[in-house]
Amino acid sequence: MSLMIQIVDIHGREILDSRGNPTIEVEVTAQTETTGKKITAIESVPSGASTGKFEAVELRDGNPRYFGLGVLNVVDHINNRIRKELLGMNVLDQVKIDRRIIELDGTDNKENLGANATLGVSLACASCAAKALDMPLFRYLGGTNAKRLPRPMMNVINGGVHAANLLDFQEFMIVPVSASTFSEALRMGAEVYHYLKLLLHEDGMLTAVGDEGGFAPDLHTADEVFRYLTKAVEKAGYKPGEDIAFAMDAAASELYDEERDVYIFPGEEVIRSADEMISLYEHLIDEYPLISIEDGLNEEAWEGWQKLKQRIGDRVMLVGDDLFVTNSKRIRCGIELDAANAVLVKVNQIGTLTEAMDAIELCHRAGYQSIISHRSGETEGSFISDLAVAVNSGYIKSGAPCRGERTAKYNELLRIEEQLTLAKFEKR
Known part of the structure; x- marks a missing residue:
């Protein structure tokens, strides 16, 4: 006889994210059949600024409240339509719950209920189930094989739509590759981050931070950024490439001009073709210890991605974010076309x-790396930390070691590390 822990209430509310915009929080309450004990869990939903056109739809109210960004209609979907559908279900039946939500929405992209509604309920049900079983969330999600902590990819310099500066590429990250544990990696990353701040300050650069906690100085090119990162790594007493590697999110779809089929760099005052973009990446890989390039080309440029993979796929992770949007159909297409080798989740x-x-x-079966990621508009929730450990993901992106909504994810991983007996990283 299977254990029954019945969903007895679902409640959504409008809260604020890290950018001061409304988002969704959901409480799910379940009751054990045997003892009558009630368990409540709360989860929240992030929001992106740089979004792919193929993402599931995030619904907004569109009225004068919060400049049209309110989510009261989404709250109504949760508190009425979804609640009515899920009451009485076993909170332990995650797949059945999610299928019921998907069927209720009835669209491929969640445009009926809103992905912010469906996700909030889905995550809160999982958290409630873990609490009901008195299990760590990562263990409930991943079972006994959840044993690997992700290596952090820390966004320390922001550009693009994540910062009001002249830098065209969106994210520049440091990756502590020589660290043997997550806590060591976090310390190394934080030390480099603080030395970077000192270097920028010495040169009269602004050290205000962008949406994800990285600094937003008025640098113009990727070369300038990587030179600063190299200096910061060395100042911290580490060796670039050996101890600390670099990663970047080009967010090329934000730069792409569809009519002209080119990539426009307003900060550099340069226009590049797809071939010139690939040549730029080859140059950066030759000059700096760059191990990962995310969204190097437009989200619909499948042939370009194939060429990108052929040219540099054996040297770096080529990460699809806008390209794949965590969608199995698009990931399957990328695998068949051999267009990337990693997926941002x-x-x-x-x-x-x-x-x-x-x-x-799907991506792990194909030999792709998975990188579990936050969004630029975040909450204090740390669900993705548990998810990364549950699926043994190689990496996690949670921004700089700065701002509470970013460090919440890293601090949760420190707690998880204490619970795992085999918490050391696998060797690269």
Whole structure:
């Protein structure tokens, strides 16, 4: 006889994210059949600024409240339509719950209920189930094989739509590759981050931070950024490439001009073709210890991605974010075309936990790396930390070691590390 822990209430509310914009928080309450004990869990939903056109739909009210960004209609969907559908279900039946939500929405991209509604309920159900079983969330999601902590990819310099500066590429990250544990990696990253701040300050650069906690100085090119990162790594007493590697998110779809089929760099006052973009990446890989390039080309440029993979796929991770949007259909297409070798996983791009975990499983079977990621508009929730450990993901992106909504994810991983007996990183 299977254990029954019945969902007895679902309640959504409008809260604020790290950019001061409304988002969704969901409480799920379940009751054990045997003792009558009630368990409540709360999860929240992030929001992106740089979004792919193929992401699941995030619904907004569109009225004068909060400049049209309110989510009261989404709250109504949760508190009425979804609540009515899920009451009485077993909170332990995550796949069945998510399928019921997907069927209720009835669209491929969650445009009926909103991915912010479906995801909030899906995550809160999983958290409630873990609490009901008195299990760590990562263990409930991943079972006994959840044993690997992700290596942090820390966004320390922001550009693009994440910062009001002249830098065209969106994110520049440091990756502590020589660290043997997560806590060591976090310390190394924080030390480099603080030395970077000192270097920027010495040169009269602004050290205000962007949406994800990285600094937003008025640098113009990737070369300038990587030179600063190299100096910061050396100042901290580490060796570039040996101890600390670099990663970047080009967010090329934000630079792409569809009519002219070119990439426009307003900060550099340069226009590049797809071939010139690839040549630029080759130059950066030759000059700096760059191990990962995210969204190097436009989200619909499948042939360009194939060429990118052929040219540099054996040297770096080529990460699809806008290209794949955590969607198994698009990931499967990329695998068949041999267009990348890594997937960025953002749970709100697809709208339910089950679909996100299916996408992760698919990319792992194909030999792709998975990188579990936050969004630029975040909450204090740390669900993605547990998810990264549950699926043994190689990496996590949670921004700089700065701002509470970013450090919440890293601090949760420190707690998880204490619970795992085999918490050391696998050797690169």
